[in-house]
Amino acid sequence: MREIERIYLAYLDEVEIEEIREEKSTYKLDKYQKEKIKRMFTKINIKPEKKPEKIEIGNIYLTFEDHIPIYYIIYDQIDEDTYEVLKMSDWVELGNENDLLTRINDEWFIVETWNNFYLTADQINRSIFFSKISDKDFDLIKKFLSGEIKELPREKRGLKAGESSYQMKFHEKESEIVRKYKLLPFEQLPELENTIKLPPKREILLELVAGKEKTTAFGENFVLHKDLENNRIELILPKELQGKKGIITILDQTYHIDHIPEKIYLKPIEEIKKIDVEKLAQKISVRETK
Structure with a gap:
């Protein structure tokens, strides 16, 4: 089994445990996968930073969809009560050239520049404040999404991947996780x-x-x-x-x-x-x- 396939299966075990058990009844977590999932829950139990008094552009939050942790960054304010956010993930190995690599609280994440969705102020305030992205990285995101730059810097992005790659399968699943939040406007x-x-x-x-x-x-x-x-x-x-x-x-x-x-x-x-x-x-x- 290739390493990228092993990583993708570990990711699937995080986001759709029941489905994996049904489709792969003989599938067993190896040491790498167990450590990955253990690290995820250990990290989540870390005491979060003090929540800021107001929602600000660049803030990073953590919420949950059933058992699935969802990290997101505030990208823009649409109106008084609605915000556009971008999903983030710590599965950096599955990122591609459209995912921005960034270091948050001494850990690597990708910002999924293509995976935007919308939340109300109340939904954000009920999330866990995690951190804030650097001004430099946020500026890169804005320039990339506005078309000011055609691609992210090589050292700040994932690897180029084809349509049938595990990275693209990862993208499809990541979009599916937040689909119900995409049509809030x-x-x-x-x-x-x-x-x-x-x-x-x-x-x-x-x-x-x-x-x-x-x-x-x-x-x-x-x-x-x-x-x-x-x-x-x-x-x-x-x-x-x-x-x-x-x-x-x-x-x-x-x-x-x-x-x-x-x-x-x-x-x-x-x-x-x-x-x-x-x-x-x-x-x-x-x-x-x-």
């Missing part, structure tokens, strides 16, 4: 589904210039329409994308969607008449993923 309102609140701190970028009161704008593969009566904007998506898995980016916020709907409703904090729909269209992208 889509409010499930009684009368309307698929609604996203526009981040208030970014609406200033869309301020309407006098004389440009257009109600419709076109993107590469979508249409935006101002619904003045209901104070919302309709993001209308083409039939060829509907029902497919995709990624929608709105004002640099990324939303991973399992089934692209016919429409997504954008709800501004300010009055919709103050927003330049053409400027907004320039800051939206929609693409299908496999």
